Every structure is written in structure tokens, then in C-alpha cells.
Amino acid sequence: MLENIGSVAGVIWHYLEDNDEATVTKLTREIGENERTVLMGVGWLAREGKLDFEQRKQGTYITLKIQQPNAEVV
16 A cells, blocks of 8 residues: 555656646546545655645645755855
8 A cells, every 4th residue: 555655646746747736636637546545645745845735715736845956065
């Protein structure tokens, strides 16, 4: 089960990378997994600090967290 959740997390990552944002409902429909597994994959990525969430009237939108370039130490 854990391996499947990790795989779904990877699919979610790539989906958001290509499509900028989505709700859980849209992710579930687009990647063809059940909602429970999608939620576990979202949780996996959120725990790793890789997602941002924005609450709107239409629902909660998920995006990839913008990665800051590493600053060079001189």
C-alpha cells in the first residue's frame, strides 16, 4: 500500500507540474485513482513541504510550492 501511495504522489507531482493547480476532485478524475488514495498522496507531498493550498469559494486548490534557488554562501 505504501508503495502505491508513493507512486500516486509522484503522479500528482507531475500533474501539478504540467497543469499548475487542481482540486482533489479534479486530481481524482484526471489521474484515475480513488479519492482516498489521492488524499493520501496529497498528504505525502504536503508532509514533505512540497505543496501550497489556497482556499477559494469553489474549493481548495493545490499547487506545487515554488522552490527558491539556493543562495551561494561567499
